[in-house]
Amino acid sequence: MSLLSILPFVVIAVITLAGALAAATLPNLMHAALSLVLSFLGVAAFFILLGAEFVGLVQVIVYVGAVAVLIVFTILLTRPAVGPGKGRNWSGVLVAMAVLAGLLWALARTTLPAGQPIAIAPLTVLRIGQTLMTEYIWPLQAVGVVLTAALVGAVVLAMEEKR
Amino acid sequence: MIGAGIVKGMAVTARNFIGSYFEKDRLTTVQYPEQRDEIAENYRNFPFLVYDGNDPGPAGLRCTSCKICEKECPPQCIFIIQDRDEKGKALKHPKVFDIDISVCMGCQICVEVCPFESIKMDKRFELSGTDRFKALLLHKADLAKSNDYYHQIRPTEAAAVDAALAEAAAKKKAKAA
Amino acid sequence: MTRVIDGLDQIFVIAKAFLLSLLAWAPDWVVQVVSSFVNIAAVLGVFLVLFALISVFERKILARIQNRYGPNRVGPWGLLQPAADGIKMLVKEDIVPGGADKAVHFLAPIAMVAPAILALGVIPYGRNMTAFSIDAGILFFFAVGSATELAVFMAGWSSNNKYSMLGAMRAIAQMVSYELPLVVTVLPVVMIAGSLSPDRIVDAQSGYLLEIIPKWFVLTPWGAAAFLLFFTAGLVESNRTPFDLPEGESELVAGHMTEYSGFKYATFFMAEYFGMFAVNGMAVTLFLGGWHAPCAFLQFIPSWIWFFSKLSVLLFTCIWIRGTLPRVRIDQTMKLAWTFMLPMAFTCVISAAVWHFNSGGILGWVESLLIVALVYAGLSQMLGARKHLSVRTYRFAE
Numbered sequence: 001m002s003l004l005s006i007l008p009f010v011v012i013a014v015i016t017l018a019g020a021l022a023a024a025t026l027p028n029l030m031h032a033a034l035s036l037v038l039s040f041l042g043v044a045a046f047f048i049l050l051g052a053e054f055v056g057l058v059q060v061i062v063y064v065g066a067v068a069v070l071i072v073f074t075i076l077l078t079r080p081a082v083g084p085g086k087g088r089n090w091s092g093v094l095v096a097m098a099v100l101a102g103l104l105w106a107l108a109r110t111t112l113p114a115g116q117p118i119a120i121a122p123l124t125v126l127r128i129g130q131t132l133m134t135e136y137i138w139p140l141q142a143v144g145v146v147l148t149a150a151l152v153g154a155v156v157l158a159m160e161e162k163r
Numbered sequence: 164m165i166g167a168g169i170v171k172g173m174a175v176t177a178r179n180f181i182g183s184y185f186e187k188d189r190l191t192t193v194q195y196p197e198q199r200d201e202i203a204e205n206y207r208n209f210p211f212l213v214y215d216g217n218d219p220g221p222a223g224l225r226c227t228s229c230k231i232c233e234k235e236c237p238p239q240c241i242f243i244i245q246d247r248d249e250k251g252k253a254l255k256h257p258k259v260f261d262i263d264i265s266v267c268m269g270c271q272i273c274v275e276v277c278p279f280e281s282i283k284m285d286k287r288f289e290l291s292g293t294d295r296f297k298a299l300l301l302h303k304a305d306l307a308k309s310n311d312y313y314h315q316i317r318p319t320e321a322a323a324v325d326a327a328l329a330e331a332a333a334k335k336k337a338k339a340a
Numbered sequence: 341m342t343r344v345i346d347g348l349d350q351i352f353v354i355a356k357a358f359l360l361s362l363l364a365w366a367p368d369w370v371v372q373v374v375s376s377f378v379n380i381a382a383v384l385g386v387f388l389v390l391f392a393l394i395s396v397f398e399r400k401i402l403a404r405i406q407n408r409y410g411p412n413r414v415g416p417w418g419l420l421q422p423a424a425d426g427i428k429m430l431v432k433e434d435i436v437p438g439g440a441d442k443a444v445h446f447l448a449p450i451a452m453v454a455p456a457i458l459a460l461g462v463i464p465y466g467r468n469m470t471a472f473s474i475d476a477g478i479l480f481f482f483a484v485g486s487a488t489e490l491a492v493f494m495a496g497w498s499s500n501n502k503y504s505m506l507g508a509m510r511a512i513a514q515m516v517s518y519e520l521p522l523v524v525t526v527l528p529v530v531m532i533a534g535s536l537s538p539d540r541i542v543d544a545q546s547g548y549l550l551e552i553i554p555k556w557f558v559l560t561p562w563g564a565a566a567f568l569l570f571f572t573a574g575l576v577e578s579n580r581t582p583f584d585l586p587e588g589e590s591e592l593v594a595g596h597m598t599e600y601s602g603f604k605y606a607t608f609f610m611a612e613y614f615g616m617f618a619v620n621g622m623a624v625t626l627f628l629g630g631w632h633a634p635c636a637f638l639q640f641i642p643s644w645i646w647f648f649s650k651l652s653v654l655l656f657t658c659i660w661i662r663g664t665l666p667r668v669r670i671d672q673t674m675k676l677a678w679t680f681m682l683p684m685a686f687t688c689v690i691s692a693a694v695w696h697f698n699s700g701g702i703l704g705w706v707e708s709l710l711i712v713a714l715v716y717a718g719l720s721q722m723l724g725a726r727k728h729l730s731v732r733t734y735r736f737a738e
Binding site: 004028030031034037053054057058060061064065066068069072073076124125 | 369441443444474475476479480482483484485486487489490493494497505512516519536
């Protein structure tokens with residue numbers, strides 16, 4: 001594992017973690033949302049580093065392009081960006097600690113493969129498309145129905161408000 | 164059909180665009196100050212004094228300093244001092260004839276009331292100067308321009324004025340005779 | 341003779357190979373990094389010059405459409421006007437509003453121009469002349485396009501100005517709505533070409549019928565409709581007239597760019613133009629055959645000249661449309677996207693599928709043309725009929 005192969009991983013990891021930490025701790029809500037965008041971009045970079053180009057780029061389109069815009073709009077329309085600091089939410093800290101403990105326990109019990117990584121066929125869009133259309137056709141249709149329901153629900157909610 | 168209006172609009176602008184290279188009336192811009200637009204004959208800006216012949220002195224200047232234009236000017240921008248000889252007798256000639264063109268509004272009333280056809284409207288408008296006060300106060304020397312100049316800028320009007328003056332002079336001669 | 345033609349065609353590739361050969365002594369990763377930098381420098385250099393030229397040509401073409409000269413004082417025919425504009429922008433005082441969020445205010449222009457430049461990296465400019473040849477290039481293009489929306493929001497919100505915020509919201513609403521027609525119109529092209537890589541898509545449009553008719557996608561029924569829709573959606577994405585409500589000068593001063601002065605405003609301006617170049621470049625790649633020549637015997641002209649000529653024609657059309665149409669209201673923009681462009685885009689997909697599965701026979705052409713034409717006529721009827729416009733009668737005062 002030469003320096004050259006580990007350097008991109010370290011850089012992206014630092015950026016992602018810094019973004020996530022900033023998103024969790026910054027007092028200014030807008031800044032926190034934008035730091036979350038930075039960590040989304042870091043995750044997308046990880047996907048691309050692992051060779052899953054399609055997933056990485058779709059991560060940018062969906063998370064940075066849509067979810068982040070949704071988050072900032074929500075913040076904008078519902079509360080002032082810089083609210084008074086309310087002190088720590090101790091029950092939240094407890095829950096977060098519990099989740100962290102659980103994740104660390106799961107990590108400690110995983111046996112990572114030693115030696116060279118297993119060679120798999122590159123994950124091209126063609127393969128994804130073929131798999132979606134043959135093996136996973138029913139989940140695809142189900143997700144489509146759920147999304148359509150969400151879309152129709154959003155339109156109905158917005159329309160109701162106007163009346 | 165959706166888009167039909169857009170296509171028609173684009174045809175109009177295309178005609179304008181291509182026509183601007185070939186037809187004169189699709190590109191009417193005058194590249195001032197290298198080119199200048201034609202000014203109409205009746206355009207007027209600020210007044211000037213007419214002198215006959217070549218002498219802007221008492222012999223040629225038509226103005227007799229009767230001061231009617233000074234009295235009639237609405238914003239009172241004309242300032243006249245009559246010339247007096249050594250004995251103090253008034254001469255029919257202005258010693259000082261100043262027009263403040265920062266005040267003059269170009270109403271032409273001075274031209275209309277002048278009995279001697281001596282003050283007429285000029286057409287020059289590029290009169291900017293670097294000094295706020297001195298450049299905008301025109302003196303007799305700046306204002307006196309020859310009758311030939313008057314013919315140049317207002318041919319028909321100058322011809323009519325000359326005909327009227329000649330007729331009046333002929334009538335006076337006939338009466339004197 | 342063919343060697344001269346090929347040399348001229350590949351002149352930039354050869355120049356870059358020569359530059360890299362000077363570094364043959366360096367380790368592999370250095371050569372790779374330098375190669376990437378050379379590509380980036382080339383793209384940036386070309387498009388900065390093109391940006392300067394287009395800014396002055398836009399003003400001159402708009403002027404001619406409006407029966408006047410454009411800027412013609414600064415250089416011969418006014419061509420040095422961008423230099424004067426650049427100097428003006430650089431020496432202007434950089435004013436940041438007192439209540440603005442300094443960090444976000446500073447980052448917004450950068451976040452706006454970075455995706456635009458990234459998008460320019462995947463377009464094939466000539467034979468073997470793509471800056472970064474990515475397998476999922478089209479997806480990358482749309483990914484960076486969606487990052488632009490966040491930058492617009494950052495600009496509008498950080499200015500602490502309700503008009504900027506309003507402009508930013510309108511801009512985002514427009515951009516998000518038109519992402520859909522933009523992506524769906526690309527779908528038929530990707531389907532027929534079978535790949536998401538722009539290079540592969542350009543290759544799929546090579547070849548000539550009877551030596552004079554090129555096999556570009558724009559010359560098919562579904563391709564023509566998809567091209568018009570993509571071009572229009574591209575105009576919206578780059579906030580060009582008639583869809584420039586977010587920066588409408590008479591309404592919102594400069595929308596989300598109101599509180600920016602000097603160099604930051606120039607950066608926004610540049611980002612908008614780069615977005616226009618990227619979308620038009622992608623339109624050339626997807627529909628107009630990329631760097632291919634229109635006839636077989638014109639192939640001696642280098643490929644990059646063909647690409648930039650087609651790009652220039654599209655940019656001229658953008659400017660022509662700007663000179664022709666008035667601004668569209670925001671609700672009219674939304675209605676156009678959701679009621680007209682999206683159904684037409686899906687029709688193009690179906691039409692392309694029909695065309696493809698008839699294996700290029702005459703029946704396929706006729707059927708796909710019929711599908712597109714019928715849906716277009718139907719939508720025009722439905723959407724136009726709602727207006728109930730009667731013949732206009734005039735009453736004059738007597």
